[in-house]
Amino acid sequence: MEKNGNHLEQTQQSEVEGYMCLALQEAEKAFQRGEVPIGAVVVRRGEVIAKAHNLRETNKSATAHAELLAIEEACRTAGGWRLTDTTLYVTVEPCPMCAGAILQSRIDRVVFGATDPKAGACGSLLNFLQDPRFNHQVVIEAGVLEEECTAIMKAFFRQLRSTNKNSLPNQ
Amino acid sequence: MEKNGNHLEQTQQSEVEGYMCLALQEAEKAFQRGEVPIGAVVVRRGEVIAKAHNLRETNKSATAHAELLAIEEACRTAGGWRLTDTTLYVTVEPCPMCAGAILQSRIDRVVFGATDPKAGACGSLLNFLQDPRFNHQVVIEAGVLEEECTAIMKAFFRQLRSTNKNSLPNQ
Numbered sequence: 001m002e003k004n005g006n007h008l009e010q011t012q013q014s015e016v017e018g019y020m021c022l023a024l025q026e027a028e029k030a031f032q033r034g035e036v037p038i039g040a041v042v043v044r045r046g047e048v049i050a051k052a053h054n055l056r057e058t059n060k061s062a063t064a065h066a067e068l069l070a071i072e073e074a075c076r077t078a079g080g081w082r083l084t085d086t087t088l089y090v091t092v093e094p095c096p097m098c099a100g101a102i103l104q105s106r107i108d109r110v111v112f113g114a115t116d117p118k119a120g121a122c123g124s125l126l127n128f129l130q131d132p133r134f135n136h137q138v139v140i141e142a143g144v145l146e147e148e149c150t151a152i153m154k155a156f157f158r159q160l161r162s163t164n165k166n167s168l169p170n171q
Numbered sequence: 172m173e174k175n176g177n178h179l180e181q182t183q184q185s186e187v188e189g190y191m192c193l194a195l196q197e198a199e200k201a202f203q204r205g206e207v208p209i210g211a212v213v214v215r216r217g218e219v220i221a222k223a224h225n226l227r228e229t230n231k232s233a234t235a236h237a238e239l240l241a242i243e244e245a246c247r248t249a250g251g252w253r254l255t256d257t258t259l260y261v262t263v264e265p266c267p268m269c270a271g272a273i274l275q276s277r278i279d280r281v282v283f284g285a286t287d288p289k290a291g292a293c294g295s296l297l298n299f300l301q302d303p304r305f306n307h308q309v310v311i312e313a314g315v316l317e318e319e320c321t322a323i324m325k326a327f328f329r330q331l332r333s334t335n336k337n338s339l340p341n342q
Binding site: 097 | 302
């Protein structure tokens with residue numbers, strides 16, 4: 001029994017890491033475009049219903065974060081604004097805007113990689129996803145493939161500093 | 172001097188109410204479409220650069236709140252994601268998602284009408300727009316044309332209850 005239990009746990013963990021790998025692939029696409037490398041996917045009952053990456057500079061839009069774009073795509077795929085029975089995987093802890101969009105869309109669970117001590121709203125600076133005063137609460141799992149999710153961010157900012165010291169994006 | 176000062180103050184106040192009237196006109200458009208009647212406008216140096224109303228049901232999107240749509244339109248008009256020197260006027264206190272979008276877009280000031288004790292993030296349940304730990308702070312002015320902004324919300328929910336008791340939108 002214990003062995004089976006462990007096996008199941010490992011399978012579930014490798015699934016979680018698999019979806020985070022997809023989010024990391026999205027982050028890599030952002031990197032290639034010169035965007036802060038953050039990626040997100042939305043999964044409903046084992047099916048990936050949305051993938052997106054940060055496009056703030058490309059789209060010239062303050063709202064074009066990976067999570068928000070993924071949630072909008074998931075709503076289109078699902079045909080409605082209620083994303084019940086879904087998990088959002090994102091490489092970096094969501095900011096208040098994206099955490100708010102997670103609440104609005106009734107996503108059940110958020111899995112993220114790297115924490116964001118400067119603007120994170122899922123435990124770092126704020127955590128209103130589990131505030132019982134709101135009409136929805138969200139399960140949070142932090143630190144999945146944290147090393148890889150942190151590494152791509154560090155590599156991006158290192159490259160940016162070395163190529164153009166005068167145009168650091170204001171994340 | 173005092174007389175001139177009072178005159179200036181009155182002019183400024185009537186300007187603020189004028190922009191809130193435009194936001195109320197947007198709320199009215201939402202009402203006509205059967206959407207929760209919330210409207211928003213973005214003003215930069217005396218010029219209205221965006222107007223929008225809640226389209227969550229129409230667009231089938233969790234992110235289609237008046238403020239978010241107005242911010243996205245303002246970014247398109249301004250040609251970039253930084254909405255410095257702008258004020259956002261909105262008929263109801265922004266939720267966490269919209270307050271987060273206000274932070275992300277570097278809007279200077281938010282003026283709202285009705286407070287939202289159930290989900291408001293500009294003083295009611297949260298207030299991170301003035302949290303010094305974030306890299307941007309926002310001036311908040313509450314209660315402008317509060318009576319009118321509250322009245323249209325009440326009228327909407329009253330009508331909704333009387334026409335269809337089984338399909339109350341989950342605001």
